[in-house]
Amino acid sequence: MPQTVRAVIARAEDAPVETVDIVLPEPGPHDVIVEVKACGVCHTDLHYREGGINDQFPFLLGHEAAGVVETVGAAVTHVAVGDVVVLNWRAVCGECRACRRGRPWYCFDTHNASAPMTLTDGTPLTPALGIGAFAEKTLVHEKQCTVIDPDTDPAVAGLLGCGVMAGIGAAVNTGAVTRGDSVAVIGCGGVGDAAVAGARLAGAGTIIAVDRDPRKLEWAKEFGATHTIDAGTEEVVERIKELTGGWGADVVIDAVGRPETWKQAFYGRDLAGTVVLVGVPTPEMTLDMPLIDLFSHGGALKSSWYGDCLPERDFPMLIDLYRQGRLPLEKFVTERIGLDDVEQAFTAMGEGRVLRSVVVR
Known part of the structure; x- marks a missing residue:
């Protein structure tokens, strides 16, 4: 059945973000609900808020995220309940021209959730980069989830979802x-x-x-x-x-x-x-x-584009290098904040005071 959770949205161009209740629909056959543990505040989220991406307001912001799979759709095989995952916005289809030519990092038909998340009045939300993870939970396609070592700090791992990987x-x-x-x-x-x-x-x-x-x-x-x-x-x-x-x-x-x-x-x-x-x-x-x-x-x-990455190949490899002490991913985390602090994090970003503010739960 649908769930109501707290999340951060941009309702209009250049307006301050708001923390509101949103509704997650029942997962479709290939969808999963992920309990978000951490999500980095990326400049792309600010671009969405400023109307610099498109005008499909309201936006559900956040996309550099790690979390735990809570619920899976009936046909999901890629992940299981309890998996610790990093979310990605390049969930390749395997069927388009780029994928068939062996260049899946240029995939033209990446996967997203089958139904939109909404405000409580039914207004559909546009999730940032198809993810929308400034939220207690989010709905994504199973292929948007990359399983990682469960002992990894989610505040560190989530940054691979965009800027650090790029x-x-x-x-x-x-x-x-x-x-x-x-x-x-x-x-x-x-x-x-x-x-x-x-x-x-x-x-x-x-x-x-x-x-x-x-x-x-x-x-x-x-x-x-x-x-x-x-x-x-x-x-x-x-x-x-x-x-x-x-x-x-x-x-x-x-x-x-x-x-x-x-x-x-x-x-x-x-x-x-x-x-x-x-x-x-x-x-x-x-x-x-x-x-x-x-x-x-x-x-x-x-x-x-996205560091020409393949999440299933690159995310686990980079996590391994981090755990071996060969890649200092932890240095990117300047501060850990709450959902209500995203607007202040945008200010800190603009003033050059942080590499990454990370929303944690």
């Missing part, structure tokens, strides 16, 4: 960083520092962190940056080249997603280097570049 994957999967490479990361918030951590994990020799905030540059050093560039006082492209023997970096990761930072990434790479865009631009942004510059540089220009 950054690590941008370095390891999309950028294909390997031993001895030089890497520059522009923008050292949660995603950028995850890219720094991924580059270190892959064995990069030189890892350059670029940001305007000295505090964020210090954080980047904790994740493995060997050099830092203060973009507010230093010429970024020139300094990247100075730190790489005059050539530029093998891989430059733009974790900001603005035309000016993308150009810094493009001109700060080696002649045959790789640019990876993982920061998400807003729809109105445009890029004006001399076409001859694109022609005369080799290498690759790539976008990284």
Whole structure:
């Protein structure tokens, strides 16, 4: 039967979020109800609240989550009641053109729950990235759940559901960083520092962190940056080249997603280097570049969606590395907060005071 739980919604563009009662319908055949134990406050949630994703208000916010499977639909085989899971928004279908070509990280038909969660008056909610986990419980498709080691801190594990996976994957999967490479990361918030951590994990020799905030540059050093560039006082492209023997970096990761930072990434790479865009631009942004510059540089220009990850492959592997002490995921958790503190967490994010605020229960 339907359940009523507390959750955080964005009712209108730029309006403060609200904690309200919502209704979870009975799970469909392939749906599951997950009791949410932790959910990170991601910049994407703020984009939803600001109307920067679409206008399908009201939104049920939250998507970087870990929890315990409470109820399963009649045809569920992927998970079982009691499993500890990380939720993901790239639940690949296995049947679309991308999946059939062996590129499931580009899946065009990812799975979501079969029925919407609603307000108590019946108004359908749009869940952030198909998840909606600033809630005591949420309804998702079984394939949106990745089973992990039950002894893992859910506040740490949940961050793999979006930002940390996006950054690590941008370095390891999309950028294909390997031993001895030089890497520059522009923008050292949660995603950028995850890219720094991924580059270190892959064995990069030189890892350059670029940001305007000295505090964020210090954080980047904790994740493995060997050099830092203060973009507010230093010429970024020139300094990247100075730190790489005059050539530029093998891989430059733009974790900001603005035309000016993308150009810094493009001109700060080696002649045959790789640019990876993982920061998400807003729809109105445009890029004006001399076409001859694109022609005369080799290498690759790539976008990284969700770190080009496969949750079933990557989440358990990264949890194992964390538990072995080889990946400091715990350093991303700046503070633990309650459901009623999400609006204040958005303020802290905007002021650059946190890598991640995490709602815990």
